[in-house]
Amino acid sequence: MNHIEVINMVPKFLRFYEEASKTGIDADVRWRLWQEHYNFAAVPPGEEGQKMARELLDQAFSKYAEHVQDLKDWNPETSKLERTLKAIKEIMGYHQPVNLTVIYFVGGFEKNPFVAPYGEGVAVCLPVEGGESDIFLAHELTHIVHAQTAGLTPSWERTIGSTVMQEGLATRISEYYVPGEPEGKYIEHQDGWLEACRERHSDILNGIIPFLDDQSADTVSRFIFGTGTTGLRREAYYAGWDIVGKLLEHGVTFEELAHIAEEKIPVYIKCVISD
Structure with a gap:
């Protein structure tokens, strides 16, 4: 049987946003708050990734206000995860159990879900700031199942x-x-x-x-x-x-x-x- 662990980063983002929205907070202080309280983005590892994360935050911050209530009301839908994973396995002809971690996070409206190393395996990371997407979910779960069928390396560096x-x-x-x-x-x-x-x-x-x-x-x-x-x-x-x-x-x-x-x-x- 498949096992799905869900990690919800949205409350962590909301705590950052509350601090970063206070009067007198400039872009540099906001960035330090992001690093301290949240520090999660769809970027490659390393210094270049941090630079990209800063750019995403600066571009997206003014857009978050109209989505804050939706983020507060949002909750993961585990049944959809299970249903989609089962279907993707059938499409790809994989019949063994899958252990899966799904991380829901708030991105920068760039529509960039991704798969990343997590613990001894990998995690599917899905942005929710623009609403959930069945296409994104199917796309990223395909990566997870493909890794099993083809013996793919879980690292960022692959051919x-x-x-x-x-x-x-x-x-x-x-x-x-x-x-x-x-x-x-x-x-x-x-x-x-x-x-x-x-x-x-x-x-x-x-x-x-x-x-x-x-x-x-x-x-x-x-x-x-x-x-x-x-x-x-x-x-x-x-x-x-x-x-x-x-x-x-x-x-x-x-x-x-x-x-x-x-x-x-x-x-x-x-x-x-x-x-």
């Missing part, structure tokens, strides 16, 4: 080839599980991004080939958060969305893709792009 496959499966399975939404709902972080990527389709795929075996933190950050090789952000997401979509059209199943061992994924992705 770009593995990253492409992980994001491709997560975006396409969320599309399959929550059908009928505009394509951008499953993958875009900002309006117009998907069309811009399609206009640079060949450049993105050809540009990513030399990096498929690279697993350095800087390279992973470059293709997930940064501007890749074309000046467009999140190229690994686009490559995964396109490649897995094409494979599905040609009759490859989610289960087949999910069971490709991690060490074989970069070569597999390179062959698909070359074809």
Whole structure:
């Protein structure tokens, strides 16, 4: 049987927000309060991640006021977690129990759920400041199940080839599980991004080939958060969305893709792009 542990970071954020909203608190003091009382964001580890977290906080702080009451009223919905996890396991052909930690947090309205190492395993981290999303939930639970089927490393540093496959499966399975939404709902972080990527389709795929075996933190950050090789952000997401979509059209199943061992994924992705 699956085991799901839920950690709710929302009350911790609300305590920070109460302190940071007092009269006379400037941006620098607010940042120190955030680090002291909350210190949780969808950013990579290290100094660069802290810089990104500061930027997110500065940009988002004025927006929180209209959402505070919703955050105070919000509670986790465990039954939805259990139902979605069961469905994702069936789609990916995985039949063993899953031990899962889900962390609900308040982000910066950037719509960026993520999976991160936690204890001896990993945790699904889901933002709630803009309301819950069934697409986000399916996307991140796909990452959890995929890690089991393919023996994926839980660390931030993994090959770009593995990253492409992980994001491709997560975006396409969320599309399959929550059908009928505009394509951008499953993958875009900002309006117009998907069309811009399609206009640079060949450049993105050809540009990513030399990096498929690279697993350095800087390279992973470059293709997930940064501007890749074309000046467009999140190229690994686009490559995964396109490649897995094409494979599905040609009759490859989610289960087949999910069971490709991690060490074989970069070569597999390179062959698909070359074809």
